Amino acid sequence: MCGICGQVSFTDQLGDPEGIRRMTATLTHRGPDxxxxxxxxxxxxxxxxxxxxxxVTGRQPITNEDRSVWVVFNGEIYNHQALRRELEAKxxxxxxxxxxxxxxxxxxxEGPECVRRLNGMFAFAIWDAKAQRLLLARDPLGIKPLxxxxxxxxxWFASELKxxxxxxxxxxxxxxxxxxxxxxxxxxxxxxxxxxxxxxLPAGHYLLMSRDGARLERYWRVAFxxxxxxxxSLQDEADQLLDLLRGAVRxxxxxxxxxxxxxxxxxxSSGVVALARECAxxxxxxxxASFPGMGLYDxxxxxxxxxxxxxxxxxxxxxxxxxxxxxxxxxxxxxxxxGDSSAIPLYYLARFAKTRxxxxxxxxxxxxxxxxxxxxQLSRLLPRYQRLPRLLRRGVAEVAARLPAHRxxxxxxxxxxxxxxxxxxxxxxxxxxxxxxxLTCCDASLRRALLPAGLEAHPVHHGLLxxxxxxxxxxxxxxxxxxxxxxxxxxxxxxxxxxxxxxGRVPFLDQEVVExxxxxxxxxxxxxxxxxxxxxxxxxxxxxxxxxERPKHGFAVPVGEWILGELSEVFHDLVCAPTAHSxxxxxxxxxxxxxxxxxxxxxxxxxxxxxxxxxxxWCRQNL
Numbered sequence: 001m002c003g004i005c006g007q008v009s010f011t012d013q014l015g016d017p018e019g020i021r022r023m024t025a026t027l028t029h030r031g032p033d034x035x036x037x038x039x040x041x042x043x044x045x046x047x048x049x050x051x052x053x054x055x056v057t058g059r060q061p062i063t064n065e066d067r068s069v070w071v072v073f074n075g076e077i078y079n080h081q082a083l084r085r086e087l088e089a090k091x092x093x094x095x096x097x098x099x100x101x102x103x104x105x106x107x108x109x110e111g112p113e114c115v116r117r118l119n120g121m122f123a124f125a126i127w128d129a130k131a132q133r134l135l136l137a138r139d140p141l142g143i144k145p146l147x148x149x150x151x152x153x154x155x156w157f158a159s160e161l162k163x164x165x166x167x168x169x170x171x172x173x174x175x176x177x178x179x180x181x182x183x184x185x186x187x188x189x190x191x192x193x194x195x196x197x198x199x200x201l202p203a204g205h206y207l208l209m210s211r212d213g214a215r216l217e218r219y220w221r222v223a224f225x226x227x228x229x230x231x232x233s234l235q236d237e238a239d240q241l242l243d244l245l246r247g248a249v250r251x252x253x254x255x256x257x258x259x260x261x262x263x264x265x266x267x268x269s270s271g272v273v274a275l276a277r278e279c280a281x282x283x284x285x286x287x288x289a290s291f292p293g294m295g296l297y298d299x300x301x302x303x304x305x306x307x308x309x310x311x312x313x314x315x316x317x318x319x320x321x322x323x324x325x326x327x328x329x330x331x332x333x334x335x336x337x338x339g340d341s342s343a344i345p346l347y348y349l350a351r352f353a354k355t356r357x358x359x360x361x362x363x364x365x366x367x368x369x370x371x372x373x374x375x376x377q378l379s380r381l382l383p384r385y386q387r388l389p390r391l392l393r394r395g396v397a398e399v400a401a402r403l404p405a406h407r408x409x410x411x412x413x414x415x416x417x418x419x420x421x422x423x424x425x426x427x428x429x430x431x432x433x434x435x436x437x438x439l440t441c442c443d444a445s446l447r448r449a450l451l452p453a454g455l456e457a458h459p460v461h462h463g464l465l466x467x468x469x470x471x472x473x474x475x476x477x478x479x480x481x482x483x484x485x486x487x488x489x490x491x492x493x494x495x496x497x498x499x500x501x502x503x504g505r506v507p508f509l510d511q512e513v514v515e516x517x518x519x520x521x522x523x524x525x526x527x528x529x530x531x532x533x534x535x536x537x538x539x540x541x542x543x544x545x546x547x548x549e550r551p552k553h554g555f556a557v558p559v560g561e562w563i564l565g566e567l568s569e570v571f572h573d574l575v576c577a578p579t580a581h582s583x584x585x586x587x588x589x590x591x592x593x594x595x596x597x598x599x600x601x602x603x604x605x606x607x608x609x610x611x612x613x614x615x616x617x618w619c620r621q622n623l
Contacts, residue, residue, distance in 0.1 A: 002060065003027025003498070004072040004146075005158035006045040006125055007167070008134045010211045012153075013041050020044035023156075023163040030074075030159060030498045036060045038070050043127050043134065047072040050501055052255050052359060058098030064108055065093055068129045071107075073100045074159055075122035075144045076503075078251040078510065083117065107135070112206055115219055119511040123201070125157060133210035140220040141365075141509050142190070142203030142486025145494055149198040155209045157201075159498075161335035164198055172197050174623070179337075179585045179615075180457040183450065186339035186441045186611055187491065189460040189483045194336035194618075203486045222481045224474045225519050237524065238538040241516060245538070248510030249275040252361055260285035260357035262349060263314070265302025266550055267532065267539060268363025268372070272507055274542040276361065277310045286312040287353045287360065289319050289345045291558070302550065309544045317352040319345050323562040324570055331617045333499040339441065339611035340492055341559045347496040354502045364493055365508035368485045369517040370532040371477060371525035372552050375438050378421060379431050379473040380526065386425060397422040416604060431472035432479065436461060439484070441607050449590045473522040560606030563613075564599055571595060571609065574616045581619035586612065 005023040007014065014020075017039050024035060024046035031048025038045040038061040047060045053076070061070045077083070080099035083106060088094065092105040099120070106114040107126050112135050121143035126135040136157055138146045148157040149164055151171065156164050164170055172195040181188045190200040201207055204220035232240075253259055253276055261276060263269045263286040276284055288303035300316055307314035326344045331337075333347065353360050367373050385393065400418035424437035437443075442450060464479055490506070497504040507513070517525075520534065527533040531552065540548040563571060574580065576592045591612050598605040 002074045003030030003048040003159040005163040008043045009154040020046045022166045026162045032501045045072045054098035057096040064104045070127045073124040077120040079119040137206040138201045140204040146201040182337045184457045187488045189487050222478045242538040244513050248507040250279045252505045252507045255359045257358035259359040262362040263288045263303045265299045268366035270306045271539040283313040286314045289349045323566045337615050337618045343492045350497045350502045351500045354500045359503045361505045364506045368480045370535040372532045432475040435476045471522040559610045563609045582616045
């Protein structure tokens with residue numbers, strides 16, 4: 001696991017090798033163990049290394065036999081041993097035991113298409129001196145980040161935006177549409193960033209930079225089967241899934257440093273613990289967070305139960321952070337506005353785990369592949385709801401409007417879901433349009449009041465909206481796999497773990513598991529009111545009674561309470577102040593009105609208020 005960066009320019013000499021060192025220095029937190037550089041007339045590569053595999057000989061950059069191909073790599077290749085045997089049989093000579101070197105020799109054999117052979121999480125840059133070209137590549141689901149910018153014939157790339165900003169020659173300006181993106185989704189979807197001139201390399205893509213210019217290519221896409229594919233019995237499918245997950249966990253437990261697991265007590269992370277127990281030689285190190293006295297915000301009792309069942313060396317962190325400190329920390333680590341407040345407990349948990357391990361597995365991705373979120377039920381309910389008489393629907397909406405709506409209890413959560421569903425289920429709305437409406441941070445009317453007139457978000461789901469599908473659930477899953485998973489969940493996990501030099505791994509996103517999940521028909525993911533139907537059946541074989549039936553619970557923090565308490569004055573002084581740095585984009589009067597409505601209990605606007613606060617702090621730190 002590393003932080004990588006570099007520059008390429010065919011119009012002039014690199015000129016300033018110290019510029020690469022300045023970029024690399026901003027990534028020290030990602031790779032506290034080592035650094036390395038490669039410089040040639042038109043290219044410079046830099047990396048910071050977190051040593052996980054081959055601690056002695058695995059230093060980067062790594063080159064091939066004749067030193068014509070160089071790589072800097074962030075991530076892990078889980079099938080590297082099989083690929084190495086294949087490449088050695090073809091005559092390639094290896095000088096290290098690292099997975100990084102496999103990429104170099106595989107590129108020699110297959111060129112840019114080598115990315116199709118890699119099972120892992122990766123973002124890498126390959127300089128081919130003979131062809132005079134740079135290859136940038138990112139894994140299929142976007143587990144590892146990669147940013148780039150093109151300006152005046154020069155290309156910059158890096159694992160984080162802060163490394164791009166370290167070179168004063170790159171001129172960056174805020175993208176107004178990205179501001180609208182942020183207040184729509186709480187994050188900025190690929191390929192966009194908060195800056196007009198900088199981009200995220202989209203998941204499943206590679207970019208080639210040569211004297212002829214830059215070319216972006218997609219090598220992988222989310223693809224569901226046409227119709228219902230042939231399959232064995234339900235038990236056969238569950239057994240196959242369990243075997244695939246077992247293999248994924250076994251591969252991802254391999255490291256030359258201590259490995260632990262983030263354990264929430266829910267289905268996915270508990271399943272990882274159960275399968276890791278089968279291949280671990282000693283007690284598993286597990287880590288969970290506790291929010292004492294916070295009701296549904298606290299799942300620590302469930303985590304303790306699972307840890308005890310599997311004899312884990314369990315560590316529980318009681319989180320009671322200073323809200324202001326947490327706010328500053330998250331904003332600084334994310335480089336661009338990012339409003340998912342669950343980044344806060346994840347950061348503190350990662351920092352806590354880093355004192356004992358260097359690698360931590362999590363259950364991230366299980367919900368997105370196997371339909372674990374309650375909101376996926378909209379794909380089944382919407383057609384039935386729209387067939388009801390309009391008068392009856394109006395009555396349902398009026399009842400939903402009177403329900404308590406907050407995140408502190410099950411009833412409050414169902415009230416939130418009911419209100420969002422009724423607001424999204426407009427006449428004529430397709431399932432995907434309604435689904436995307438339920439995901440927005442600010443509803444359309446609030447966004448129009450908050451942002452300057454005419455400011456619109458980028459049309460990131462445009463292709464999906466016009467794609468036919470036999471099962472509307474597949475469109476909802478495809479939307480999340482294309483945006484929410486890489487740009488929110490995986491971005492959060494990468495930023496918060498790498499901020500403290502901890503490698504996060506996600507066994508549910510193993511290539512073999514992903515391919516299996518995508519071919520499953522929707523009724524094996526969502527059956528009636530049961531989410532993750534097949535996954536629950538598979539993991540029931542290895543989990544304690546009752547764990548496989550636990551409902552989904554988000555990794556949330558009480559930001560609504562913070563806004564009304566500890567952060568109340570901070571919010572007013574920052575967001576509503578005449579000197580607010582966010583004023584070119586945000587109407588402070590609308591922000592003040594939203595705070596008043598939230599305080600009066602008329603609406604749960606905690607997400608909106610947190611997003612406003614994060615954006616203002618980001619503006620103060622960066623503009």
